[in-house]
Amino acid sequence: MISDLFTATVIMGIISSGIRLATPYLFAAIGEMFGQRSGVLNLGVEGQMLLGAFTAYYVVLKTGNLFLAILAAIVVGAVMGLAMGFVTIKLQATQGIAGIGFYLFGMGMSNLLFQKLIGVVENINGFPIVKIPLLGDIPVLGEIFFQQNLLVYLAFLLVPIAWFVLNKTTLGLKIRAVGENPEAADSLGVSVVRVRYFTVILGGILSSIAGAALSVALLNVFQQNMTAGQGFIAVALVYFGSWRPFGILAGALLFSMVNALQLWIQVLGIPIPSELAVMMPYILTILVLALSLSKGKGPSALTKAFEREG
Amino acid sequence: MKNLFKVLSVLLVLGLALAACTPAAPETSEPAVEDEVLQVAFVTPSTINDLAFSQSISDAMMVLKGEMGDKMEYVYSENMFVVDDAAAAIRDYAQKGFDIVIAHGSQYGSSLQEIAPDFPETVFAWGTTVDTFGQPNIHAYEAASDQGGFVNGVMAALLTETKVIGVVGPIETGDAKLYVDGFVAGVHSVDPTIDVRVTYIGSFSDVALASEAATTHLSAGADVLTGSAQMVIGAIGKAQEADAYWFGTQADQTSFASDVVVASQVYHWEVIFREIFALRGEGVLGGKTFSANLENGGQVISINEGLGLDQTVLDKANETIQGIIDGTITIP
Numbered sequence: 125m126i127s128d129l130f131t132a133t134v135i136m137g138i139i140s141s142g143i144r145l146a147t148p149y150l151f152a153a154i155g156e157m158f159g160q161r162s163g164v165l166n167l168g169v170e171g172q173m174l175l176g177a178f179t180a181y182y183v184v185l186k187t188g189n190l191f192l193a194i195l196a197a198i199v200v201g202a203v204m205g206l207a208m209g210f211v212t213i214k215l216q217a218t219q220g221i222a223g224i225g226f227y228l229f230g231m232g233m234s235n236l237l238f239q240k241l242i243g244v245v246e247n248i249n250g251f252p253i254v255k256i257p258l259l260g261d262i263p264v265l266g267e268i269f270f271q272q273n274l275l276v277y278l279a280f281l282l283v284p285i286a287w288f289v290l291n292k293t294t295l296g297l298k299i300r301a302v303g304e305n306p307e308a309a310d311s312l313g314v315s316v317v318r319v320r321y322f323t324v325i326l327g328g329i330l331s332s333i334a335g336a337a338l339s340v341a342l343l344n345v346f347q348q349n350m351t352a353g354q355g356f357i358a359v360a361l362v363y364f365g366s367w368r369p370f371g372i373l374a375g376a377l378l379f380s381m382v383n384a385l386q387l388w389i390q391v392l393g394i395p396i397p398s399e400l401a402v403m404m405p406y407i408l409t410i411l412v413l414a415l416s417l418s419k420g421k422g423p424s425a426l427t428k429a430f431e432r433e434g
Numbered sequence: 435m436k437n438l439f440k441v442l443s444v445l446l447v448l449g450l451a452l453a454a455c456t457p458a459a460p461e462t463s464e465p466a467v468e469d470e471v472l473q474v475a476f477v478t479p480s481t482i483n484d485l486a487f488s489q490s491i492s493d494a495m496m497v498l499k500g501e502m503g504d505k506m507e508y509v510y511s512e513n514m515f516v517v518d519d520a521a522a523a524i525r526d527y528a529q530k531g532f533d534i535v536i537a538h539g540s541q542y543g544s545s546l547q548e549i550a551p552d553f554p555e556t557v558f559a560w561g562t563t564v565d566t567f568g569q570p571n572i573h574a575y576e577a578a579s580d581q582g583g584f585v586n587g588v589m590a591a592l593l594t595e596t597k598v599i600g601v602v603g604p605i606e607t608g609d610a611k612l613y614v615d616g617f618v619a620g621v622h623s624v625d626p627t628i629d630v631r632v633t634y635i636g637s638f639s640d641v642a643l644a645s646e647a648a649t650t651h652l653s654a655g656a657d658v659l660t661g662s663a664q665m666v667i668g669a670i671g672k673a674q675e676a677d678a679y680w681f682g683t684q685a686d687q688t689s690f691a692s693d694v695v696v697a698s699q700v701y702h703w704e705v706i707f708r709e710i711f712a713l714r715g716e717g718v719l720g721g722k723t724f725s726a727n728l729e730n731g732g733q734v735i736s737i738n739e740g741l742g743l744d745q746t747v748l749d750k751a752n753e754t755i756q757g758i759i760d761g762t763i764t765i766p
Contacts, residue, residue: 133653133654137649137650137653137654141646141649141650144642144646145642145643145646148642211443211447215439215440215443216439216440217440217443217444217447218444221444221447221448222443222444222447225444225447225448225450226447228450229447229450235481235513238483239481239483243483244483244485244689245483245484245485245667245690246689246690247667247671247674247690247691338641338642342642342645343641343642343645343667343668343671344671345641345667345668345671347484347639347641347664347665347667348480348481348483348484348513349480349481349513349515349639350639350641350642350665352637352639352640352641352642352643352665353640354640354642383643383646384646384650387633387635387643387646387647387650388650388654390631390632390633390634391600391631391633391647391650391651391654392631392654393631398603398606398632398633398634398636399606399634399636401634402634402635402636403636
């Protein structure tokens with residue numbers, strides 16, 4: 125029975141599903157990573173995802189314009205990020221609690237808007253599958269990697285871009301400095317406040333796009349509470365990935381592919397109780413984290429509000 | 435000053451958050467003062483337009499309101515997936531003097547057990563379950579979802595060409611498990627060689643995972659799918675893309691995908707609640723167990739007329755429904 129898992133169909137299916145499942149995690153976790161690297165913890169990712177999902181869905185439903193939908197999601201995400209920034213940076217509220225507040229707001233608001241403006245669940249025509257010329261024709265690999273949705277490609281492209289920005293640009297240096305030692309950064313003329321606002325707004329935008337990826341690309345539908353906790357998993361993935369883009373990629377893929385694997389285990393009738401199968405991605409992630417030797421300790425100024433002396 | 439700002443900002447955020455989550459306010463300001471108007475409240479774990487569990491109770495209340503007009507008012511608290519929130523809402527409604535408080539979620543049981551004794555004049559209804567805790571003011575109700583599952587299964591067996599059928603379930607419990615078991619039995623009553631694969635994805639709301647579960651079934655050769663709970667819209671979407679038939683439960687899912695939904699087992703809880711309302715009029719506040727089934731009309735198989743199904747399939751479906759009602763067909 126277990127040998128049934130090692131067929132081409134199954135392996136291709138697992139990787140393909142894993143890639144799709146990982147997409148929202150990548151957007152949201154990379155966004156959260158920027159915020160956390162500059163010292164701001166945002167637990168409101170789930171709320172931002174829900175509002176972004178609704179916004180993009182609503183725009184497609186009413187106008188049919190996919191790019192306008194993403195633009196709208198970006199605006200909504202930026203506004204949410206700005207609000208979060210204001211509450212945690214300017215007003216210096218406790219970041220964890222403020223984040224939960226935004227999660228509840230995003231969930232409640234997306235539910236309210238859906239009920240008032242739409243009311244019934246219906247599907248839309250979202251982003252289509254785009255086959256990359258030449259690469260998409262490669263047997264087996266082409267089908268898995270190069271015949272996916274536009275937003276899937278963007279999510280994976282985001283990883284090396286984020287790595288480059290964080291590690292090879294002055295902006296990235298400022299972000300990291302502000303997250304490690306904001307006082308020192310401040311004394312060298314870096315505007316801690318401005319950097320943090322930037323990363324939190326960016327995080328809001330990316331979380332919103334993560335939600336939009338669900339509603340107008342991967343699933344083509346909106347249902348209330350459809351993210352089902354993925355925003356919180358995304359925050360956890362930032363820790364798992366040691367605040368590094370490629371670490372986050374590894375974590376997102378591990379979690380998603382094991383999730384895809386447990387689906388196949390159930391479909392093939394391998395006699396593992398469904399409750400255990402469903403636990404697999406979580407258990408494996410915990411195991412990997414516990415056994416990994418290099419544990420990042422995180423930005424030193426994470427969750428600490430910055431107040432200028434004098 | 436800065437501290438004041440901090441406190442105000444946290445309060446502002448929490449206030450916004452609570453406002454977003456506050457249960458719907460009662461429609462009248464003085465409930466239960468007039469005995470002639472029946473005040474009903476229900477608490478449910480997901481949203482009322484989820485095309486599934488919560489939608490079914492909401493639809494039932496709308497039907498009853500339509501029948502009773504001014505003699506009935508109802509309010510609800512939806513999205514109560516946190517049991518403590520639901521318990522607070524239930525207690526709140528009882529305290530406000532609502533005549534009938536419905537806890538529409540099997541997870542609310544222990545809360546109800548604590549709350550009901552404090553309000554002996556209030557009728558509590560708990561679903562889906564059969565346990566009334568021996569309380570004189572708790573009714574229990576459930577759906578015999580294995581019946582509708584069986585009928586769906588019979589139809590699915592007649593429609594599949596690959597002889598592989600996929601099931602996308604939420605968590606292996608309650609009426610979801612009952613439906614799935616009935617469905618599998620129904621399929622095998624027609625053709626025991628058909629391979630029915632069942633996945634439980636571990637969540638009622640993870641639409642993305644339900645979608646991937648459906649994709650997995652389809653890759654594994656299924657050409658007919660079914661499933662339970664609100665996240666199945668993800669699965670129905672994939673069925674539509676692959677032109678695979680879909681069988682639904684809990685609510686009529688035809689409107690969502692009329693080109694592939696064959697039939698839905700629809701719950702009509704109003705059949706049960708008419709009885710509960712009537713019993714209250716006779717002074718019976720609880721202690722009874724109800725079942726929504728094919729016989730009493732609490733369960734209806736809604737077939738998608740627009741799909742143009744073969745008459746043999748429809749005949750077999752009606753035959754099966756009648757057989758279950760007569761008792762000539764028993765579900766293992």
